[in-house]
Amino acid sequence: MRTKRKPTRLDRVFSRLDREPERPAHIGVPRMSRHRVVLFGATLAFYLAIVWAVVITSWLVRLDWQVMFFRPYQQWPELHAFVDYYVVLGQRGPTAVMVAAWLGWRSWRQHTLRPLLALGVSLLLLNVTVGAAKYGMGRLGPHYATEIGSNEMWLGGDIFPSGHTANAVVTWGILAYLASTGRARRWLSALSAVTSLGVGLSTVYIGTHWLSDVLLGWAAGLLILLALPWFEPLIARAEARILALRHRRRTHRGRTAPAPVQPAGAPVVLEPPTGHEETAAPEPVPTGRAPSRPHVYLAPGPHTTRAERTPVTPGGSRRPQHAERHPRGATSATRP
Numbered sequence: 001m002r003t004k005r006k007p008t009r010l011d012r013v014f015s016r017l018d019r020e021p022e023r024p025a026h027i028g029v030p031r032m033s034r035h036r037v038v039l040f041g042a043t044l045a046f047y048l049a050i051v052w053a054v055v056i057t058s059w060l061v062r063l064d065w066q067v068m069f070f071r072p073y074q075q076w077p078e079l080h081a082f083v084d085y086y087v088v089l090g091q092r093g094p095t096a097v098m099v100a101a102w103l104g105w106r107s108w109r110q111h112t113l114r115p116l117l118a119l120g121v122s123l124l125l126l127n128v129t130v131g132a133a134k135y136g137m138g139r140l141g142p143h144y145a146t147e148i149g150s151n152e153m154w155l156g157g158d159i160f161p162s163g164h165t166a167n168a169v170v171t172w173g174i175l176a177y178l179a180s181t182g183r184a185r186r187w188l189s190a191l192s193a194v195t196s197l198g199v200g201l202s203t204v205y206i207g208t209h210w211l212s213d214v215l216l217g218w219a220a221g222l223l224i225l226l227a228l229p230w231f232e233p234l235i236a237r238a239e240a241r242i243l244a245l246r247h248r249r250r251t252h253r254g255r256t257a258p259a260p261v262q263p264a265g266a267p268v269v270l271e272p273p274t275g276h277e278e279t280a281a282p283e284p285v286p287t288g289r290a291p292s293r294p295h296v297y298l299a300p301g302p303h304t305t306r307a308e309r310t311p312v313t314p315g316g317s318r319r320p321q322h323a324e325r326h327p328r329g330a331t332s333a334t335r336p
Contacts, residue, residue: 030229050215061150065148068145086199089199114239118228122225129224139157139160160216162216163217169220173193173196175192200217
């Protein structure tokens with residue numbers, strides 16, 4: 001007796017994906033609500049407070065030096081192999097490729113370019129804002145510190161804020177931003193926050209960043225995610241222009257398609273001219289050979305034989321000559 005196999009969780013996931021409609025209407029575009037504006041203002045204040053605390057060499061800088069002298073990679077050396085792999089979740093290249101692959105499949109599935117365009121805008125904002133802050137403040141990392149207790153600012157460094165932490169917040173947080181349901185958005189937001197903080201603490205464990213770098217990088221990435229609704233009109237216009245350009249290219253390609261070539265020997269029918277008077281349609285003229293000549297009627301009476309006539313072609317008769325065959329002109333025959 002054959003029993004029916006019980007569907008697994010993976011089977012249920014794929015069945016839900018198969019039932020997903022094209023361009024689902026229930027996915028709303030996030031707007032800049034009052035709650036989001038409050039969060040953006042609080043995060044911006046937190047960002048400026050960290051920068052000010054590092055600039056004036058406050059207790060945060062002293063905490064940075066204490067953590068650096070603690071050397072976590074020497075306290076827990078058994079975690080070093082795991083941290084080396086975990087910190088890759090904050091590198092821009094691998095994470096951008098993975099997230100872009102998922103969002104590209106989702107764009108193809110839902111017939112919309114919004115997921116990929118939102119990812120592109122967020123990464124562009126990340127490069128501009130975080131890159132400008134890095135090179136503008138020029139802070140040196142723990143491995144290149146010059147003076148104990150100093151904030152190491154404006155010395156040509158590029159580690160403040162932490163790029164790994166900010167990149168982890170943006171690349172994994174964009175999945176929560178584009179989630180289709182509120183429950184999925186909450187779970188993905190918590191997961192991206194924990195992942196990004198873990199990536200930042202991994203850089204502190206290795207010794208490539210100060211603790212304040214991680215806090216500022218986390219705030220910088222969160223500011224980008226909170227500001228994305230302001231760029232939704234730009235994303236919508238870009239999507240409309242790209243789709244319109246694709247439509248024009250398709251129509252232009254259809255207009256410039258080559259006309260069908262008629263096979264040799266097919267009759268070409270000439271249509272009568274359009275007008276008030278009806279004209280008889282001419283007979284079809286076969287292509288590939290000239291029209292036949294009109295028949296010539298000879299007058300009745302005696303005429304010469306075929307052998308005595310002038311050959312039609314310059315080369316004479318096309319038949320080969322045979323020695324045993326008598327020429328036709330040997331006996332003259334007259335038509336009665």
